[in-house]
Amino acid sequence: MEIQWTPESDQYGIHELYLTPVDSQQQTGSQVCLTFQVDVDPPQFIRMHPTGIVPDNQSTWAIDIDRDIVSPRRLTGVNIHFFKRSNNEEVYRVDVTSSAFVRYEPRRITFYTSGYTWNKGEEYYILLDSGVATINESCGIESAPVTDKNIWTFQISKQTTIFSSTTTSKAYPITTEGKTTTTARKTVESTTTSTQIISKITTTTTQTITSRVSSIPACYQWFPFNTIVNLSTNAEHPTFTFCFTVNTTFADVTIAANTWVSCSNWKSSGAGDPLIELYSENNRQLLAENDDGNSISSMNCYASVLSYRFSRGDYRVVIRNSKCAYGFFELRLLAEVPFRQKDNST
Known part of the structure; x- marks a missing residue:
């Protein structure tokens, strides 16, 4: 028996054909089902x-998909691979068939590399095997x-440890190679990095010093203006921190954490x-905070936007999820320099 079917242009999708054999004695055999998928992407x-x-x-790590999916039908051989850019070496692999490292939701895959530390200054890329996602149909x-x-x-990013120290010294004589003797009284506030500078001037100093040295957590990533990057927070990493520099007298800076989802879809979207x-990096003073940014309320629910005029200096931004509503968002760091002043921070 031969069966032929040529679908029409509007008959795309999934079609099923059930066949039941019947012999001349009207006895039936086992039913079989054939599935035809027409233009199913x-x-x-x-x-x-x-x-x-x-x-x-x-x-x-997370992947958003355009339709409802399920975990792979295959039991092995479906992996996500992490490679170093510098030598194309595979450094980590996630088996997506293992529920211990992967969570499947209707339109999202979340997977974990817990316990692994990435090399500072290194760039990586991620490749996926076929079958990481399977549509939830037939x-x-x-x-x-x-x-x-x-x-x-x-x-x-490369991390630099920064120390802030305050040193107060009493009057002391200073003798240099030029045989000039002076008496000085000063208070020194300095920022010391891991770079050591050795002066060639021979100096003999008699001084009484009391000092207080405290470690300040380094800002391990500095963003230039016009940065646009996709980020995500979770219970393990609930905040995201970065710093930036204003090298002009003034600059009007906008910091936006956009969700780009409507409020009707926000709960199921995975957005944060x-x-x-916003802090001054020099004295850690809180300058401003904001969690309201519904500039396009129907498309950007629970976004956050902060616009501020800055003077020259360094600044720190901390993005939190105060209601424990972790998830993805898009970060934008933009600046306009008034009076046509050129911004050299980029």
């Missing part, structure tokens, strides 16, 4: 995050592999509810 990855600069202990068409080294990349805090 595989699931598409619409967003992979985080990207850009991430901390060296980043351990939570036979379940698998996602295509991701083999392009430039689609999902991230970088670990970010709160932006």
